[in-house]
Amino acid sequence: MTTLRGNLNLKLGNFELNSGAFELPLEGVTVLFGRSGSGKSTLLRAISGLDKHTEGELYFGDVCWQNGKTALATQKRHIGFVFQDAALFPHMSVRQNLMYSVKRLPKSVEPADFDEIVTRVGIADKLDRGVNFLSGGEKQRVAIARALLTRPDILCMDEPLSALDWRSKAEMLTLIEDIVAAYQVPVLYITHAPAEVERLANQIVFMKDGAIERIETLQESLSRVDSPLFDDEGAVSVLQGTPQAIEQGLRPIQMGQNTLWLSDLNELKKDTVRVRVLAKDVSLALSDPEQLSIINHLPAEILKIVPEDNHRVLVRLQLQDGQKLFAEITEHSAQRLQLEVGTKLFALIKSVVLAE
Amino acid sequence: MIEIFGVEVSLDPIWLTLEVAAWTTFILLLLGTPLAWWMARMQHSSKIVLEALVALPLVLPPTVLGFYLLIIFNPNGYVTEFLRFFGFEGQLTFSKTGLIVGSVFYSLPFAVQPLMHAFEAVPQKLLDAAATMRANVLDRFFTIVLPLSQRGFLVAATLTFAHTVGEFGVVLMLGGNIPGETRMVSIDIFDHVESLEYDQAHVLSAMMLIFSLIVLMLVYGINRRFGVKVG
Structure with missing residues (x-):
């Protein structure tokens, strides 16, 4: 090249x-x-x-x-x-x-x-x-x-x-x-x-x-x-997936066996799209909470836990299809949930946007 | 000789004035363009020296400029000798050629300054863009700079012409008062006044006044649509 x-x-x-x-x-x-x-x-x-x-x-x-x-x-x-x-x-x-x-x-x-x-x-x-x-x-x-x-x-x-x-x-x-x-x-x-x-x-x-x-x-x-x-918005993850036809007013993005739901309904011409998730928009739960307004729950496994300033920790997760996701939570929560490398849990994503 | 309002006026000084002004304008646009372009793009601090030199005729008494030119153009001086070497015959003092050369110096700022300001107003990024489209330096100048500085050229030409028409001191020092050769309108008016021929002086002066007024209105008209600074 x-x-x-x-x-x-x-x-x-x-x-x-x-x-x-x-x-x-x-x-x-x-x-x-x-x-x-x-x-x-x-x-x-x-x-x-x-x-x-x-x-x-x-x-x-x-x-x-x-x-x-x-x-x-x-x-x-x-x-x-x-x-x-x-x-x-x-x-x-x-x-x-x-x-x-x-x-x-x-x-x-x-x-x-x-x-x-x-x-x-x-x-x-x-x-x-x-x-x-x-x-x-x-x-x-x-x-x-x-x-x-x-x-x-x-x-x-x-x-x-x-x-x-x-x-x-x-x-x-x-x-x-x-x-x-x-x-x-x-x-x-x-x-x-x-x-x-x-x-x-x-x-x-x-x-x-x-x-x-x-x-x-x-x-x-x-x-x-x-x-x-x-530097500006904290850690960000970019996930790739395949957009599907709109269902119930949401745009499903297929990532392996899991689906991410987007509220952005603009027409997508491409086979794969990049979506952008801020680490501070990702919460963690040890079990899959059913009764919650957040619709995006993805099973994940902890790869790494990185302490940050202001008593916060950055958790590096691996999703089922191998893609990586950052979650930023408080030190207090990390201790309460007894998070450690290898813990299997659910990532709850409050907001997802197409990368643009 | 023609008669205006019953006053006999010689046309020779008028034709001579127009001829000298036309040549001066032509030469100054030709020489002033590269000079103004060079100065407009100059970032070095020596630009100040150059700007001051170009503006000198604005503040210098024309007699001073005329005096120095008279010395430099001395028929036995280096400049004339140098020109003779290239086959130049005649002399630069008390001749039409000398008048034109003198006017070129005298009117220099009136050509260079508007051009320089017009060139400075052409954004560098347009020239950069042209370069990325494979335009070389001359190509960029003729296709981008010239069309965008049209009004600067118009102002420069008008002011140079008008200023040359109105010159007196340099002409008197360098050209003297030879009918048909160096007697320009301004000198002619002076002559008439000296000889107490107020009628002729009136007619010529009125013509100059109207001409100047029209030229200035033209310049301000051009300037109004396009901010070229003058002087």
Whole structure:
């Protein structure tokens, strides 16, 4: 598999990016995750060659993109880039914005299917509009189409959802997943929202103070208690399942022999969905309580008990189909129930949402 | 000679003025564009020095500028010698060519400043986006920067032209008062007043006044739709 490997340095005023040596698999979605000021955007700009002060080395497969101060110009890197606020050309119509990409394709590169892309992205009926008359979500769609039309070897997205309302966000996430699956283009995706990471990521690059702290898969990251993804809302579990037809006003998600019930009834086009469960929304019971308003009861076994601050403990559970789940309970409850590794019990999930 | 309101006015100074102003505008847009672009993208602190140098003609008495240009363009001086080497004949002082070169210096800020502000207003991310779509530097300039700075160019051209039409000090110092060669409208008015020909001075002055008013209204009209700072 081709990789993007290198070690980049870039000084901007008081900020300094010293990425350290890295190697990213060019497959699926790689999320650059970190707080604002951690250097995510700077790293992405350095990778794209958008800042001429970049130094270090960078190889895309066998192609050298940067060696010392010598850099391959951005326009020769075959990169698609979606900016935070779309960066559409205001003096052009939607179609002209898209054609800007198409017209500059090298002869050796076969053009993409224009009609197919604009239809998939959902802007086929807006081609002749001025870009200033588009909503935030529409602008971002045009930006994505424009980037795809460059036939990129890699698609960079710098917080493409940050300027959107929650509804557009949800739609865009679905679109991005769809694009990754349809065009098989590797994506570098910047975000500081754990929910976006959990929805999209195959692997995660954690950034801190201008350096890459660690690169790991989503699964690896979700299985460690101290994952930076848990900084805001505490530990989170992501479960995968197969959505079934709606029953009694709820959406069943099949996970092995067990079923998770979702109140979200939006149409799901996919065979597998990721659902997101906060550890603090999971309670534990030694027997299956029948008379309870909580509908999701899953049999589980304790794998690990991790003491946390504030007299709380994090319990790592394994469900019957092998998936892992975190529960956060008080130290007091853990003692009262005499929990220990291997205890079989029931996980009661108060709230489940689709990862988005 | 034509007659306006019964007053005989020589057209030569008017044509000369328009010619000098047109050439100056053309040259300044050509040279001022790369200079303004370079300054707009400059992040180094030496930008201040450059900005000050460009703005100098705004505060310097035109006679001072004219005086130095007169010294530098001395027919036996280095500049003229240098130009002669490339086949230049004639001289830069007391000639139309000299007037145009002098006007280019004199009107420099009026071309460079609006252009620079227009260029600064073009968001860097648009150029970045264009680069990721395989546009090279020149391509980006012509397809993104130029169309987005149209009004800046309009303001720069109008102000440069108008300012050159109105120049006096530099012309007097560098060009003198040779009919058909260096006698521009402003000099002509001065001449008429000196010779107590108030009628001619009135007509020419009124024409200048109306011209200037129209130009300024044009500039403010352009500015109103698009915030280009001037001066």
